[in-house]
Every structure is written in C-alpha cells, then in structure tokens.
Amino acid sequence: MGIKPLGDKVVIKALASEEKTKSGIVLPDTAQEKPLQGEVVAVGSGKVLENGQKVPLEVAVGDRVIYSKYGGTEIKLDGEEYLIMNEREILAIIQ
Amino acid sequence: MGIKPLGDKVVIKALASEEKTKSGIVLPDTAQEKPLQGEVVAVGSGKVLENGQKVPLEVAVGDRVIYSKYGGTEIKLDGEEYLIMNEREILAIIQ
Amino acid sequence: MGIKPLGDKVVIKALASEEKTKSGIVLPDTAQEKPLQGEVVAVGSGKVLENGQKVPLEVAVGDRVIYSKYGGTEIKLDGEEYLIMNEREILAIIQ
Amino acid sequence: MGIKPLGDKVVIKALASEEKTKSGIVLPDTAQEKPLQGEVVAVGSGKVLENGQKVPLEVAVGDRVIYSKYGGTEIKLDGEEYLIMNEREILAIIQ
Amino acid sequence: MGIKPLGDKVVIKALASEEKTKSGIVLPDTAQEKPLQGEVVAVGSGKVLENGQKVPLEVAVGDRVIYSKYGGTEIKLDGEEYLIMNEREILAIIQ
Amino acid sequence: MGIKPLGDKVVIKALASEEKTKSGIVLPDTAQEKPLQGEVVAVGSGKVLENGQKVPLEVAVGDRVIYSKYGGTEIKLDGEEYLIMNEREILAIIQ
Amino acid sequence: MGIKPLGDKVVIKALASEEKTKSGIVLPDTAQEKPLQGEVVAVGSGKVLENGQKVPLEVAVGDRVIYSKYGGTEIKLDGEEYLIMNEREILAIIQ
Numbered sequence: 029m030g031i032k033p034l035g036d037k038v039v040i041k042a043l044a045s046e047e048k049t050k051s052g053i054v055l056p057d058t059a060q061e062k063p064l065q066g067e068v069v070a071v072g073s074g075k076v077l078e079n080g081q082k083v084p085l086e087v088a089v090g091d092r093v094i095y096s097k098y099g100g101t102e103i104k105l106d107g108e109e110y111l112i113m114n115e116r117e118i119l120a121i122i123q
Numbered sequence: 124m125g126i127k128p129l130g131d132k133v134v135i136k137a138l139a140s141e142e143k144t145k146s147g148i149v150l151p152d153t154a155q156e157k158p159l160q161g162e163v164v165a166v167g168s169g170k171v172l173e174n175g176q177k178v179p180l181e182v183a184v185g186d187r188v189i190y191s192k193y194g195g196t197e198i199k200l201d202g203e204e205y206l207i208m209n210e211r212e213i214l215a216i217i218q
Numbered sequence: 219m220g221i222k223p224l225g226d227k228v229v230i231k232a233l234a235s236e237e238k239t240k241s242g243i244v245l246p247d248t249a250q251e252k253p254l255q256g257e258v259v260a261v262g263s264g265k266v267l268e269n270g271q272k273v274p275l276e277v278a279v280g281d282r283v284i285y286s287k288y289g290g291t292e293i294k295l296d297g298e299e300y301l302i303m304n305e306r307e308i309l310a311i312i313q
Numbered sequence: 314m315g316i317k318p319l320g321d322k323v324v325i326k327a328l329a330s331e332e333k334t335k336s337g338i339v340l341p342d343t344a345q346e347k348p349l350q351g352e353v354v355a356v357g358s359g360k361v362l363e364n365g366q367k368v369p370l371e372v373a374v375g376d377r378v379i380y381s382k383y384g385g386t387e388i389k390l391d392g393e394e395y396l397i398m399n400e401r402e403i404l405a406i407i408q
Numbered sequence: 409m410g411i412k413p414l415g416d417k418v419v420i421k422a423l424a425s426e427e428k429t430k431s432g433i434v435l436p437d438t439a440q441e442k443p444l445q446g447e448v449v450a451v452g453s454g455k456v457l458e459n460g461q462k463v464p465l466e467v468a469v470g471d472r473v474i475y476s477k478y479g480g481t482e483i484k485l486d487g488e489e490y491l492i493m494n495e496r497e498i499l500a501i502i503q
Numbered sequence: 504m505g506i507k508p509l510g511d512k513v514v515i516k517a518l519a520s521e522e523k524t525k526s527g528i529v530l531p532d533t534a535q536e537k538p539l540q541g542e543v544v545a546v547g548s549g550k551v552l553e554n555g556q557k558v559p560l561e562v563a564v565g566d567r568v569i570y571s572k573y574g575g576t577e578i579k580l581d582g583e584e585y586l587i588m589n590e591r592e593i594l595a596i597i598q
Numbered sequence: 599m600g601i602k603p604l605g606d607k608v609v610i611k612a613l614a615s616e617e618k619t620k621s622g623i624v625l626p627d628t629a630q631e632k633p634l635q636g637e638v639v640a641v642g643s644g645k646v647l648e649n650g651q652k653v654p655l656e657v658a659v660g661d662r663v664i665y666s667k668y669g670g671t672e673i674k675l676d677g678e679e680y681l682i683m684n685e686r687e688i689l690a691i692i693q
Contacts, residue, residue, distance in 0.1 A: 031474075032501045034466050039500065063196055063207075070500075073466070080461040081175040086129050086168070094126075094198060094207075101443050101499060103474060112443075112474070112499045119196060119207045120128045120165075158291055158302075176270040181224050181263070189221075189293060189302075214291060214302045215223045215260075253386055253397075271365040276319050276358070284316075284388060284397075309386060309397045310324065310355075311317045348578055348587075366555040371509050371548070379506075379578060379587070404576060404587045405514065405545075406507045411664075412691045414656050419690065450690075453656070460651040481689060483633055483664060492633075492664070492689045538673055538682075556650040561604050561643070569601075569673060569682070594671060594682045595603045595640075 036075035040066035092122040131170035135161035187217040226265035230256035282312040321360035325351035377407040419450035472502040511550035515541035609640035662692040
C-alpha cells in the first residue's frame with residue numbers, strides 16, 4: 029500500500045456499520061457516537077521513548093480493531109476513505 | 124474470548140446494579156453517579172514505561188472489580204454489552 | 219477485609235465529624251469544606267515509577283489520617299460507607 | 314507533636330500578622346493577599362523522584378518561613394489552627 | 409535551499425489541492441478542513457530526548473507527505489509560500 | 504542577608520523604573536506591563552532534577568537582571584520591598 | 599554585548615518588515631500576525647535536561663532567524679529594541 033504512517037500512527041479502513049465480524053461482535057445501535065470497527069492497512073514504525081528506544085506497535089496490518097469514533101483524521105486513497113490515528117486511540121483487537 | 128485490549132486497557136462485564144457480591148458489598152443507593160462493579164473478561168498486555176519496560180496489569184481475568192462510572196467505553200460482543208477502560212479507572216478488586 | 223485497592227489507592231473509613239482523636243485533634247468548625255479524619259482499612263501495593271520500581275505506600279492499615287474532603291470516591295462495603303482515594307490526597311498521619 | 318505529614322508536605326503554625334521577626338522582616342500592609350510567615354512544626358519524609366530516590370525537605374522543624382497565602386489547608390490540633398502545604402508553596406526561610 | 413528548520417521542524421511546499429499524486433491519492437472534497445499534501449523541502453536536525461540523545465526525523469527532503477491543515481506556520485521564500493511545522497503534525501509519507 | 508529562598512527561587516531588589524544601568528539599558532516607556540530590572544540579593548540552593556542531581560542557579564547575588572513583571576511575589580524585609588521568583592522568570596543578566 | 603540570556607533564551611534584533619534578506623526571503627504581506635525575521639545578538643548557555651546534561655542552543659550570535667510573532671518579550675538596550683524568547687519559539691535559520 030502506498031502510504032507509511034509516521035511514529036505510532038496507524039491507517040485504518042473503516043467497516044460499514046451494518047457489517048458483522050465472524051466472532052459476532054456488533055456495534056451497539058442505540059447511540060450515535062460509539063467505538064467503530066475497521067481493518068488496519070498500514071502501521072508506523074513505532075513510538076520513540078525518552079530513552080531513545082523505539083517501541084513497535086501492538087497492532088499489525090490485517091488486524092480487525094475497535095477504535096473510538098472521535099479518533100483519527102479522514103484521508104482518501106485511490107478513491108477510498110481511510111482513517112489515520114494514533115495507536116492509543118485504538119481500544120482492542122478482535123481475534 | 125475474541126477480544127484483546129491494547130496496552131493497559133481492560134474489558135469488563137458490568138454487573139446489574141441490584142446484584143450483590145458474596146462478600147456483601149453493595150453499591151450505595153443514594154446517588155446516581157457512583158462506582159460500579161463488574162467482572163474482568165479480558166486484559167491488555169501491560170503499560171510500557173519510558174524506560175521500555177512493560178508493566179503487567181494488576182487485575183486478571185475473572186477478578187470482580189469496582190470502577191468509576193465515568194470510566195470506559197461501551198461495546199457489544201456476541202450480543203452482550205461490555206466496557207473497555209484503562210486500568211487506572213479501576214478502583215479496587217473485591218476479594 | 220474483602221477489598222484490595224489498585225496501585226497507590228487507599229480505602230478509608232471516615233470518622234464522624236463529632237468524633238475526637240486521643241491526641242485531641244479536632245476539625246475546625248467554622249467552614250463546610252475542610253480536611254476530614256478517617257482510619258485506613260486497606261492499601262494498594264504501591265505506585266509504579268517510570269523506572270519500573272514499585273514504591274510502597276507511606277500509610278498502613280490502622281493509621282488515623284487527615285484527608286481532603288474533595289478527595290476520594292464513596293463505596294459501600296457490608297452496609298458501611300468507605301472512601302477510596304489516591305494516597306496523595308491524604309495530608310498527614312495522626313500519631 | 315502528634316502529626317506526620319506525608320511526602321513533601323509540611324505543617325506550619327501561622328504567625329499573627331502584627332508579629333515581627335527578630336531580623337525585622339514584616340509583611341507589606343497595603344494588600345490583602347500576600348505571603349505570610351509561620352513556623353514549621355512538622356515535616357514529611359521527603360519527595361520520591363521518578364528514579365526512586367527520596368529527597369529530604371529543605372525546611373526543618375523550627376524554621377521560620379514565608380509562604381504564599383493561597384497555599385495550604387487549615388487543620389486544628391489541640392485547639393490551635395495549623396496549615397498543611399507542599400514544600401514548594403513555601404517561598405523562603407528567614408534566618 | 410536557504411533555510412534550516414530548528415529541532416524537529418520541517419519545511420513543506422504545499423501541493424495545490426487539485427493536484428493528484430502518482431499513486432492516485434486525492435484529498436476528500438466534501439469538507440473544508442482536511443489533511444493536505446505537500447513535499448518536504450527542508451528538515452531540522454532532530455529532536456533532543458531527555459537523555460540527551462538526538463533522534464533524527466522520519467521524513468526526508470523530497471518526501472511527499474500528508475499533514476494536518478491546522479499544522480504549521482506560513483512563510484514566503486523567494487516569492488513562494490511554504491509551511492514550517494513540527495514533524496508530529498505530519499500524518500504519513502506517500503510512497 | 505536574613506533570607507534563604509528555597510529550591511530555584513531568587514530574591515530580587517527591584518530598581519526604580521527611572522533608574523538607568525551603566526551599560527545604558529533602559530526599559531521601554533510605551534507600555535505598562537514590561538520586563539523590569541533588579542539586583543539579585545539572595546538565591547536558593549538549586550533545582551533538584553528527576554535523577555536526584557541538584558542544579559545550581561545561573562544567577563548569583565549581585566547580578567543585575569531583567570525579569571518579567573508578572574513574575575514573583577512581593578515581600579518586605581527590614582522595611583524595604585523585595586520580590587521572590589523562580590529563576591525561570593528571570594530573562595537575562597545585564598553585564 | 600552587555601546582556602546574557604538565561605538557559606535556552608535568545609536575544610534577537612528584529613528586522614524592519616520591509617527589509618529583504620540576501621536569499622530573497624520575504625514575509626507574506628496578506629496577514630497581520632506572521633513569522634518575523636531577526637538577527638540573533640545573544641544566546642543563553644543552553645537547556646538543562648532531566649539527566650543533568652546541558653544542551654547548547656542550535657542558533658548562534660549572527661544567525662538570521664524566522665520567529666513567531668507571538669514569541670518573546672520586548673526590551674530596550676542602548677536605545678534600541680530587542681526581543682528575548684525561548685529558542686523553541688524560533689522556527690528556522692535563514693542561510
């Protein structure tokens with residue numbers, strides 16, 4: 029994929045809200061602003077700590093993740109929309 | 124369980140407010156916004172310190188915990204509601 | 219006691235405001251929002267520093283302490299009310 | 314004295330504003346909110362740094378100090394009023 | 409180029425919004441305030457960590473980048489407009 | 504002098520605004536809130552870093568300094584007014 | 599020059615806005631609050647990190663720099679106006 033996030037940033041392809049994961053996780057439907065699901069399509073090389081050590085991200089390309097709706101910035105890539113956000117805005121990996 | 128929280132995040136199954144623990148702990152009934160109880164169902168791998176060391180969480184799957192009502196984000200998993208929150212939003216383990 | 223606070227948190231049993239300590243310390247009576255007294259009934263295992271070292275708490279179970287009224291969260295345990303707060307919200311130990 | 318402040322906290326006995334120190338230092342009389350003088354009556358065991366080292370306080374019991382009026386919390390001890398504040402709210406020692 | 413950004417600052421030549429990258433990335437056209445594209449024309453020597461180590465930037469001169477519209481300060485150089493921003497305001501490199 | 508500032512605090516004797524330094528530095532006269540000049544009359548023993556090291560102050564007793572008007576707290580000493588401020592509120596030493 | 603900035607502070611002689619650098623850099627003329635140019639006339643000895651190491655400034659006396667208009671405090675020296683600001687408020691060196 030032609031995009032490389034910086035630092036601890038991650039590019040996510042959002043899943044349509046009606047989409048359902050294999051494990052049966054669905055988003056609650058009673059509120060407007062909730063965590064959403066997506067698939068990780070690109071990850072940064074990691075976060076640099078104050079001791080100079082670089083910590084790789086916990087998420088990897090292909091991971092299905094839940095993220096806060098307020099997280100991230102929208103971009104368009106080859107005609108499709110993606111989100112770029114810091115890894116700390118991702119809540120969990122769906123396994 | 125099919126979900127892996129990131130970092131120091133924890134997934135909690137909230138207990139109904141009328142539920143009572145074996146040790147007899149009940150939530151106060153005079154106010155609306157109080158600590159709540161739940162059971163830990165998934166934990167992240169820990170928090171990374173500025174020296175690169177990863178500190179495992181104090182709570183473990185199966186722990187009964189008290190947490191601040193303002194903490195956490197709601198998700199649905201296999202039709203049931205759960206909360207994801209940082210471990211620092213958990214007040215105590217009920218033993 | 220069936221509760222284990224996390225990190226540097228402490229469980230305190232508040233003393234009735236008319237109560238007087240042996241050493242004769244009383245709370246000032248001219249204002250509404252003042253430090254209060256209580257007895258420590260449970261303590262967390264300590265605070266983790268950025269170098270990974272765990273620092274045990276200064277207060278211990280049984281200590282009589284003065285704490286800021288604004289500190290802490292109320293919980294009920296076996297029908298009695300307690301407070302959970304961070305140790306830094308405790309001002310002093312009464313000896 | 315029957316009180317032990319935690320960490321870098323200090324207990325101070327305020328001096329009456331008309332009181333004058335031996336070295337002739339007086340508080341300015343033209344404004345309401347100014348630094349005040351007092352005597353240190355109890356000190357905490359020190360502040361714990363992020364490397365785990367405990368730094369003892371600069372002030373000691375018996376020191377005459379100038380402190381910011383906005384600093385500290387009032388308590389009563391054996392019928393007398395005292396202040397508990399962090400050492401960083403103390404401006405200087407009068408020698 | 410006659411300009412040297414300090415620390416972790418970067419100078420960017422913004423691309424006109426109608427411009428399209430070779431990889432086909434275009435900016436979304438439905439909102440006013442979105443990430444923009446540009447080319448890196450100068451980079452600082454890096455960020456100094458609290459341990460004294462200098463961390464070089466991830467971006468290099470010639471990189472095509474996506475950056476937050478709110479980031480950066482406009483300057484003029486030889487009659488053309490540029491932006492100076494911190495590297496953390498850059499979201500990703502387009503490859 | 505009978506006063507010892509704590510930590511990185513400094514006691515300054517303000518110069519009258521009409522006063523002029525030997526090197527000819529004068530304060531601008533077109534605005535009300537500007538940096539002011541004074542002479543350092545007492546300094547603290549230094550700032551303690553997170554690694555436990557104490558860093559001595561850059562200013563010394565007798566230095567003529569420029570400081571921000573918003574910095575510092577007024578005190579009276581032997582009938583004269585002084586300012587106590589943190590060293591970081593001092594802008595420069597006039598040589 | 600008779601002034602020594604403290605820490606990571608820098609003294610700058612602002613250039614008149616109509617002035618043009620040799621390399622042809624000019625300030626944009628369409629807005630009121632933009633980066634400005636000046637010449638460094640004095641620099642502090644550096645910033646002390648939390649490990650006690652002193653980091654010298656990137657700018658040196660004689661450097662032509664671009665700085666944020668909102669940065670700095672005005673002073674007068676021998677009848678001329680200067681600015682004192684932290685090095686982090688300087689955006690770039692013009693070479």
